[in-house]
Every structure is written in structure tokens, then in C-alpha cells.
Amino acid sequence: MAENMQRVALHPLDQFRAFQALREKGQGEEAIAAAFFVTPQIVKQRLKLASVAPALLEVYAEDGMTLEQLMALTANPDHARQAQIWDAVKDSWNKVPYAIRRMLTETSVRASDRRAIFVGLHAYEAVGGVVLRDLFQGDDGGWFEYPALLDRRVSEKLQAEADALTSEGWKWIEVATDLPYGYSHGLRRLAGDPAPMTDEESAAHAALLAEYRGLEEEYSGQTEYSEEIDARLRQLEMAMDALEQRPLIYDPVELTRAGVSVTLDRDGSLAVYRGYIRPEDEPHEETAVQDGDGVDAMGRVVMLVFPTGKHR
Template sequence: MAKAIQEVTLNRSEDIPFDKLELSQQNVRKIKAGVSIEDLAEDIVLRKLLQSLNVRPILGENGEETGRYNVLAGGRRYRALELLVKQKRMAKTEPVPCIVKRGGDTSAEDDSLAENVQRVDLHPLDQFRAFQTLRKQGLGEEEIAARFFVSIATVKQRLRLASVSPRLLHLYAAGEMALEQLIAFSITNDHVRQDQVWDTASRSHAREAYYIRRLLTETAIRASDRRAVYVGVEAYEAAGGIVMRDLFEQDQGGWLQEPALLEKLAVDKLKADAETLKSTEGWRWVEAAFDFPYGHASGLRRFYGKQADMTRDKLARYDTLKAEYDKLQADYAAAQGSSEETEKQLVDLGAELDRLKDRPFVFDSEEVARGGVFISLSAGGELKIDRGFVRPEDEPKAEAEASGDNVDGDIESATGGAVSTNSAPPAGDQDEEEGDGPDAS
């Protein structure tokens, strides 16, 4: 004989005034976790209550219902509603949708545990795509962050992950790719390149996130590269260049994806700086390159300028600042403990003293008319300017005949780079000149 199928009867939903509800001590959730009660209350203000409370009637001594109810599941929602009542943003008699359970074969603790344990969290990819949908609907990143009580950086990260290659997102959803790997792929928006790198990593069995990042960036140039610093990332992007950024780890400014464009921009800027230097200072020639080979100035005569004297006002200013700096430094050394404010004062004073000492060098106009300059790039991306070189063929004829100097003065230019601001005499001579600079009368 076939067993009869038992029909399921669900618990009924009722609207119960909030002041008739009490938080049950049989609720298994005791430890605070997740969104704060304050944030949950704001979410209820925005969206109203999205989930009913699970309650049981409170019975009197004779087993009769008292008209009050214990909240067994939904304790955080209850506390959020309670907060809104205290803030007078909701009436204490406001009807609250509740699932009411009367009787049954399970205990209150059992129901509370089931309500929490059987809940399945949203898959991360579903959240990424939901944020992406909201963005397409016109919500800004700041508004999305405010609505879901997360940081703007988190929203940017989720949106970036949702934009990874559909093929890789499918692998992630199927459990064939870890979140760390997906994050590594998010540094570029090039889906073709992402798929190519995944195929390469899969064949080599090296699928670690660091290896994926290395493959994706192997043809790119760091934003900290001296050419990138010299040109400027903003100028590179204005010229149509693409920058890959890692929103999940420190990337030191990212990676410039088009080396050829960066090289052209750097060369053009270096040439323009060379022409400007030549026209403003009057040099006969200016050689420009990222780097020059060793011995590039061999056979050239070197001459040096003289550092301009300080004006009377600047000298007085220097002496005042130097005395203030020395006193502050001595007092700080004698004091116990550290002080960020004093350290900042010392740094500011030292910077101003350096600016006063960093005076331009003045060169003889006749020497400038026959001399030249080498400009290149420093390791930090600043211009390195070496002034004061004379080729043998540019020497005055009388001096050249007297010396019998027939050295060929051709200079080979290079393609490389480093930067300073002014040429200086040999170490010994320059030290001797600078030693009396600021303190000279």
C-alpha cells in the first residue's frame, strides 16, 4: 500500500505592533558580527524591512497566548527597529511583518540555529555583478558605497573584478579559479591578454597570483621608471597611453602599458628641454640623451662657472635662519622624547637654507658662445645638466695653433639617462668655493 504524501502547512505571516515584540534569550546569535545595528537601521530607512521576523507567542501560566511574542530569529533586525523607535523615527506601534510559529516538533533554539545555519551567503561574483548593475543604472561609486556601508575603494575593487574576462569569471564561478587569481587578472582590462596569460599559466602549472601579475606586466613599464617620472603619467595618459593599476595591492603608481609611446614622449620632451636650454642660455651646442657612454667627454676642455654671490638681504636671511636652525637643533637634542612639530620645523628650515645656498652658476659669455652642454636623465627622472665643455674645433684658433692640439672633438650621443641641476668644478675646487659661500661677506 502506497504511503500517503503528507502535505506541508506553512506558518502564517502576521503584522504585529513592535511594542508587542520582545527579543528572546533563546536566539542563538550572541556575538556581534557583520553590518552594525546603526547601519542596518539606516538600511531599513532606505529599503524598509526586507525580511520578516520569526516569532513565537508568549504563553501565560495556563498556556494561553498573552498577545506578546518572542523574537527567535531576526534579533539584529529587531535591535535596528528598536533603535529607530528610540530615535523617534518609527512609531512603537508600527506593525512589523512576522512569521508566527505555534507549537511544532522543534524547540526555539533549534529554529533559531536553523535560520542562521541554513542561510547561504551571496557568492562574491554575484555581489560584483550586482554592483556593476547598479553602476550601469546610474549610481555613482560613492552612492553605492553609502548604500551598502562599504568603502569607495571596496566598490572600485568589486567593479574591477566584475569587468574581468567573461571566460575567467565563468572559471571562477565554477570553482576552477581562486579569488586571489581573479584579483591578479584585474590589473588589466585587456580580456584577450587575460585569456592568453591564463592559458600560459595553465600549461606551466604555475597559477599563483604573483606569477599571473608578472606575466601581465612583463611588457609594461613601471610608473616609477625614470622616463615615466620625467614625462609624467598624466601627460602619458593625455597622449592616449593606458596605465594598468592594481586596486588590491601597492603598485607604486601602476604599469604603463605602451612602452613605445612613453619612449617617444620622453625623447620629444628631452629634445625640447635641450632646445630651451640652448636658446635661453646661449650655448653653442647641447647634446641630449637618456644616458651617455663612459668617456663621452674625453678630448673636450671643461670650464666652470662661478656661483652667484648672495645679495645682502639674502645673506642676512641665511644667517638668521642658520642661527635659528642651530638653536632649535641643539634644544631638541637636549630634550627628552621626540616631537613631530619640532622635526617638521627643522625640515622646513633646512629646506629654506638649501634653497638660499642653491644659487645658479654664472659662466663667461665668451666661453658659453663656444661651449656646450650634455643633458640626460637621472635615476630619479630629473634632468641632469652638465655645462661647460668645449670641442677642440671650437677653441680660438690662436690657442689651438699654440697648443698644437689636433684632438678630434666628435662626440657620440647615447640613448639612456640621469640628472643634476648645475655643473660644478672638480670636488676639491668646488668645495673650496662653496665653503665660504653663505658666510662670505
């Protein structure tokens, strides 16, 4: 078959069956590719056709669908789902590969989704998660097949981050994948003071700064830096920025009234918003009003207490 392929190209399905037969005999993708004078990627793609239901492979063999449509069906290995989608589109005008691929993955979550980025591919697969991949076109890392499992892992990871904050002494810690728009409206944010650097951190920062300025001075006469020097300067900048981003220190009394929100940022990174005080947690002082306006109709002294701590 390999020799004949050099004269007349094999049908893709014949290629798949030949590759599959060699794979079952223990040959790797590189060896199969060398035998048929194709790239390993072609071997992977043809073997991927094995994930299509046998009945649909026969439809393709009888020219009932195009190779592009068959390729689109490999986006989901569930044979029942493949057959269901094909039955739905085979007599429809909307059976282009893009539509088939979208229908097969519509209940999945893209790997570029911020939840997927936050959890991570390996952590998701470690708990039984399945990732759908498309070898025939760019898929941005594939699709996470089990959204409920992914959401559970997101919640668990966020809760673990929140649990690590309890030692800081906050009154409340809110955990949410999405915070509502204007969530901080009506809350007072504490103004903390940046924590000072330790002696070790100060020494490290000074060393980084000295190297940075030394490189700038050494190459100041050049119109542009080499890639190596430019990369090193960026590394030094990032290291100094990391040291300069100091955690905030809050008033201990205020801290016990305030709370923290733990959530996901747009890029899938962890976002922690510290130091917000709710109106009901603001301190109140009760002071008797001595003038006539503070006496009710029964002659009793009335105390007016406002959330801001001011009294009238």
C-alpha cells in the same frame, strides 16, 4: 541579497554582479558598501572584475580558475590579451597569480620608472596615455601601458628643457635619455665661479639664518626638538640650501666653445651638465718652430700644433 549575505557569504562573482547592478542604477561605491556591510575598497575590487572578459568570468564561475587568478587578470583590461594569457597558462604549472600579472604587464612601464616619474601621471594621461592598476595588491602606482608614447613625451620634455638653455650661448646642447658610460672622458670641464647673491637673496638668507639660530638657542636646553620645531628647522635648512646653490658663471670666450648635456637622473629628475669642451673645440695657436728639428727634408719650416695649445 544584502540580507542573505549576512547569513551565508555570497560567491564573489555574485557580489560583483549585485554591485554592478546597483552601480548601473546610479549608486556610488560608498552607498553600495553600506548596503552590503563591506568596505568601499571591497566594492572597488569586485567592480574591477568587470574588466575581465565575460568568457573568463564563466570559467571562474565553473571553478575553472581561482579568485586570485581572476584578480590577477584584472591587471590589464584588454580582453583579447587576458584570453591569450589564460590560454597560455591554464594547462601549465606556471599559472600562479604573480606569473599571470607579470605576463599581462610585461610590455608596460612601471609608474616607479624614472621616465614615468619625469613625465608625470597627469601629463601622460593628458595625451591619451593609459595606466593599468591593480586593486588587489600594491602596484607602486600602476603601469604605463604605452611605452612608445611615454618615451616620446620624455624626449619632448627634455628637448623643451634644452631649448630653454640656448639663450645661455653654448656651442652645442646634447639631449639624451641615457648618457653613455664615461661620456665625459676626454672632455675638459670649465671651472665657473658661483654667481653672487642679489641684495634680495642676501637679505632672505640672513633672515632664514637668524630664525634658524634663534630656534636653536631657544630650545638648546632640550634633549630633542618637538616635531613642529624639527620640521621648521628642516624647512629653514632647505630654504638656505636653495639660496646657497648658486649658478656658475663661465668665461664668455670659453663658454662659446663648450656645451651642455641634458638627460634624466636616476630618480627621474632633470639632470643638466654644463661646461664641457670637446677636444676638437679646444683653441689652437700656430707658432713656427725655429730650431733644426722644425725643418723637413725639403728645407721647409714645420709647425707642430697640439690640442693643448702647446707647440714643439
